[in-house]
Amino acid sequence: MFHLFPFLPGYFYYITLGLQAICVFHCIRRGTQQKWIWVIVFLPLVGCIAYFFSEIVTGRDLGNLQSGLAGLVNPAGRISRLENNLQFSNTFNNRIMLADAYLAKGRIDEAIELYTSSLTGAFTENEHVIIQLIAAYSIKQQYAEVVTFARKVYKRPQFFRSDAHVRYALALEYTGDHEGAEQEFRKMKAKFSDFGARHQYGMFLLRAGRTEDARLIFEEIITETPHLSSRERRDSRTWITKTREELKKI
Numbered sequence: 001m002f003h004l005f006p007f008l009p010g011y012f013y014y015i016t017l018g019l020q021a022i023c024v025f026h027c028i029r030r031g032t033q034q035k036w037i038w039v040i041v042f043l044p045l046v047g048c049i050a051y052f053f054s055e056i057v058t059g060r061d062l063g064n065l066q067s068g069l070a071g072l073v074n075p076a077g078r079i080s081r082l083e084n085n086l087q088f089s090n091t092f093n094n095r096i097m098l099a100d101a102y103l104a105k106g107r108i109d110e111a112i113e114l115y116t117s118s119l120t121g122a123f124t125e126n127e128h129v130i131i132q133l134i135a136a137y138s139i140k141q142q143y144a145e146v147v148t149f150a151r152k153v154y155k156r157p158q159f160f161r162s163d164a165h166v167r168y169a170l171a172l173e174y175t176g177d178h179e180g181a182e183q184e185f186r187k188m189k190a191k192f193s194d195f196g197a198r199h200q201y202g203m204f205l206l207r208a209g210r211t212e213d214a215r216l217i218f219e220e221i222i223t224e225t226p227h228l229s230s231r232e233r234r235d236s237r238t239w240i241t242k243t244r245e246e247l248k249k250i
Helices: 011-031 036-040 044-054 059-073 075-087 090-106 108-118 129-138 143-153 157-161 164-174 179-186 195-207 211-227 231-237 238-250
Strands: none
Touching: 075 090, 090 108, 090 129, 108 129, 129 143, 129 164, 143 164, 157 164, 164 179, 164 195, 179 195, 195 211, 195 238, 211 238, 231 238
């Protein structure tokens, strides 16, 4: 195969070979016309690209990709499109997509208005909306509302490993329930678990004047760091850095 491309470096051959294997496997699994296999085998690079865009990536996938890229490049334009969609069709999904975009853009009040007005009928207990409201009210430092909405989803399993749980614990602290806050932080204090939640627990202890207890939390995080996988270390990098900074201050 690679005699067709003698001018290309060796690694390119292996990349092309891998693409061929993926495309042929996909072709066989889907029962696609056999002609594609011949195209992929005898026109390695061109055949793989043609098959990818003809059979793997659908028009809908491309539309979603283009929409996502456009949102990154021009978030205001994306919000305008979502607003137009809502005007044209006032559905729950359109309302929440726009509210999510408002929240990401920092337009918190508009997001809250859409979220709260959407909690009706079959969507009264919608978990996504409630979690987003917890985030929005946390940003606005309206901690009583955070507590109220957190208790609506408190018994759902995924809540205990979420940012919403951390926000709930902090909201309890800021509304004066320090004992309740510590109970929630302790539930998130398992070894090799969410470093963000544990860092926040350490900060809670510092604010309570319990410096040595905070030091123990921070030291545990740093001690566990070398045992993390590269992905876990990358995902926790921000909290590990913040923890090291706090240890230097103590």
